[in-house]
Amino acid sequence: MSPTLRRILIPLALVGAVVGLELGFETLVPDAAWRQLALFAMVNVVVALSLNVINGMAGQFSIGHAGFVGIGAYTAAIVAGHLHQALGGGDVTFASSFVVMPLALLAAGSIAAVFGLIVGLPSLRLKGDYLAIVTLGFAEIFRLVIATAQTGGQVEGPVAKFLAYLGGQNGYAGPDKTGVPQYAGPFWIFGAVVLAVLIAWRLKFSGWGRALRALREDEIATASVGVDPTRYKVTSFVIAATGAGIAGGLLASMRDGNPTVQPDQFTFAYSFDAITMVILGGSGSVSGAIVGGVFVTFTVKMIEQLQGLESVQSLMAVHPGLDLNALRMVVYASVLIGLMILRPEGLFGERELVRRKPVQRVPGGAEPLPVRTEAEVDAAKEGSAVPAGKASK
């Protein structure tokens, strides 16, 4: 296949696949719970891909990614809810999703990016673990501000009114409190995954991604070749936040999903899930983030399914303290510890499923460094030191 043909056929095939999923998803996966899970896994893939930019490629430890997902979710829910009303309410149609989703996702991504800049700019100037603490604090502040907001009764002031509008612990269910319109069907969610993979891939294999990976390896050396560490770290953090915001937007309006956006969806446990996805798959690997996102989502579901089994139910009747959801953390911890012992670099390490062909060109007209004379080579042999330069011959 010629490259030009491939450049046309591959995108066409992808668009076809995504549209096909939109039309045939319910026939393909008849069980609504599994559909929800599949879409949720795809959202998580976007979350993992975005977190991979800052944690995997840039090597900065952000542990509050759920905060950005949450900001995106609330933003998209508000935008989508109001747009839905403006369009006259009624049924959610595939056609009208082309008006609602781009705007909702754009808003979700932009607002998350702004928060990413606010959080990243001061903390990424500092070296070390400041980012971890600041991001953790940020995510918890975001969640608690919404969860503990005073709702009902009379609230004064624009900020308090806005927070009350978000519904506190009960969550936000659209402007008329009938649920956020679920515009994000398979087309949008799988489409977002395809785009996110493409963007993550191209970022990784661009000069920018190379500089980020260099930064992860050695910050001082990176600065010594003219790359400003702060600028690259902040940019990557904002990109990660944007991706998380868009994932949140998809989560809020996911078809077959929860029509209410609740603060409890964005606890530290979710941030931890996101980190697990990245590390499990392999820090810095795009393929790894995909595999990690899917694997972690389905593990959660498997544990829930286990809980429904009769044997487990009867066991729980005997031991009322048994809570498999709590066991999830034990399972994760065991998997992570096992992985750190057996494969410390994650399933993929930094590698990818598809090998990228190296760009090799035969250099013309380069004069090599002056070669050593025979006498010098002989002298080198006499020397007892390790002949370090030998391998180049």
Add this chain to the structure above:
Amino acid sequence: MSEHVSEAGESGSPYRDGERLSVVANALELSQVSKTFGGLRAVGGVTFNVPERSIFGLIGPNGAGKTTVFNLITGVYRPDTGTIRFHNQELSTLKPAQIARAGVARTFQNIRLFGQLTVLENVLVACENRRKAGLVSALLRSQRFRRDEAEMNQRALELLAIFELDKMADETSTSLSYGNQRRLEIARAMMLEPKILLLDEPAAGMNYGEAEGLKKQIRWLRDRFGLTVILVEHNMQVVMGVCEQIHVLDRGETIAHGTPEEVRKNPKVLAAYLGEEVDGEGAQASREEAAS
């Protein structure tokens, strides 16, 4: 600054062959540079000028503050007092990345490569700041981005060929031998297209023959790229053989400055440490002279 130029002239012309102009501009001028860490005075009032296109040695016993001077020039540390001028541009207020972009490249005493990156990628990072195509064209894989990448690849491979590393371009840099890692560090520094190259102990771990090769290579790099080279080195075979001027530090202070011959005979230097390093009876005799 003219005063400094004449001073450099007094301490012997930087060029032994005398073919070039006797009055040369300075690439780098350090004036009264000090740095204190806690109570430790690592560098105390160091002043020296490095003439353009010269090979300049910075030597001294362990803990003399040589690497600290490098870190001050490259902005890793900020000097407490004093000025560092590079082609009439003040460096002491700039950030490391800005200093690098101004044309100051360096290598590190304890090799600092980007371990998980390939040999080629290590070198490519150094031209990141010259890249014309931005993030958006990288995402779109535009014509400009691909041309940029191809040009950079070509340039990087040429440089790797100079250092005989082109055949291992796709290996990770950690898999290289020690000597090749040192050469890769120099190749990476050269990709920055610097005006001045700071080499921190490039001969560490090299045997006699390799050190002889290194001397040749340093001279060759200077001539080929019109570089100014500053060398921190313990290997006297290299320092005395290649440097045109030598500046000697001990405990953060300047104790001598001059041509290799002058420094070799300087009693203060010999007292500080050089006596044991220089072979031959002459050195032995002069050390005894200095001691008496």
